Amino acid sequence: MTRPPTLDQVAERAGVSRTAASRVINNAPNVSRATRDAVERAIRDLGYHPNRTARALATSRTDTVALAISGERPEIFADPFFAQVIVGVSEAIEETDLHLMLCLATSVRGQTRLRHLLDRRGVDGMMVMALRGDDPLARIAEQSGLPTVFGGRPLRGEPHWFVDADNAGGARLAVEHLIAQGRRRIVMINGQTDTNVNDTRRRGYLEALTLAGLASAGTADGDFTEPSGHAATAALLAGRPDLDAVFAANDNMAAGALRALREAGRRVPDDVAVIGFDDLAIAEQTDPPLTTVHQPVRALGRELARMLVLALAGREPTPLLLPTRLVVRGSA
Known part of the structure; x- marks a missing residue:
């Protein structure tokens, strides 16, 4: 039976140190683009798959991100708008090793569950949507200290990272x-x-x-x-x-x-x-x-997830405002 490739083989193939290869695999910040590209190319060429359990223990990462929506009823996920957002988020997450968790966070019970999840670092980062007024979800996200990207800006304040439409x-x-x-x-x-x-x-x-x-x-x-x-x-x-x-x-x-x-x-x-x-x-x-x-609803979801992935990699993504256009049909 052929033995799976090792981290040392990835590093050798990429022409970098074992430490540098490990930093790329673990999405550590401050890794040069050339090093990241070389290691990612070696991973593809060798078919390398990191040990997820060991990686989590070494990095305190879960490889899971949450999409938290300020709503009380699960039916909100079937709303045509949010359904398209979720499709877009899922498309972008599929390009990574991350897993997606959906959360409702308006009821006291939902907020308590989310706080517990964040306190025990059950996710590596969050995307939040549908904030209303002085929404507790915004404070929960801020207090967590985790990378957080907002889908649409809240009514009050200006988040560090957001994707919105014009x-x-x-x-x-x-x-x-x-x-x-x-x-x-x-x-x-x-x-x-x-x-x-x-x-x-x-x-x-x-x-x-x-x-x-x-x-x-x-x-x-x-x-x-x-x-x-x-x-x-x-x-x-x-x-x-x-x-x-x-x-x-x-x-x-x-x-x-x-x-x-x-x-x-x-x-x-x-x-x-x-x-x-x-x-x-x-x-x-x-x-x-x-x-x-x-408005490009599915693209909003994709860019939301991509922005979070960049933030998790230690980069500094730029807030994004997506264009809108008029579609003329029979009603006007």
Whole structure:
């Protein structure tokens, strides 16, 4: 039986010391790019597989990272947005030796579990998402001292590492499109108002109106779900029956708006135009198909994981703002 290659053989093949090879394998910081490339090439050529148990004991690493979402119900992982984020994270993690753990961290029980996990160093680093207001999850992550990357910025503070989309710019594109079509009584359906994502989308909505010399025709609060978009639109119609356009802070609420408008006998887009945000699968399934702002949700997940991998390797990744663009369909 052929014996598996050893660390000494990897070092010899790479032309580096055994210590240098070990540092690369254990993702230690301050290793030159040339050394890292040479060792990684030797590992591939030889088919070397480190002893995971010995590696963990030697480095106090678990080779596990957590994606913690500020939510209470497991169903949140099936939400089309978070499902795409998880797919993107998984794609990037598959390129490494890391394992992925999913955590919910809104309930007291969920926060206690997460704190226990972090206290015993059950993971090497974290990705956190869906923070609301003064979210305890942000403090838990900070107190852990572990490398942490934020998916979207929190409402308060500026994290060291984050991946976000250009939410304000995307909202401006949406409202500018409505104005260019001659719409003048444009309302907005907010998502959860204690989130940065809603705050920046609302800012983009107001900026576009201000630049055009228009005022908001009204806003109503939802919670990023279809039923809340339906209820918010019904309330807006009651207060502004002459509204001629709806900008919803996500596609789920825009779908609810379409349903409410249909029930009220309003034709879309003839009487009222509707635009959403995200460009999820539901945007192509509504009647009419939904004009929306596309954000690269799966890419957000991939970049989130890649940024964490760089941080774990002792590098200093740069925060990333992903572009958004308008996708025009039948609703506006």
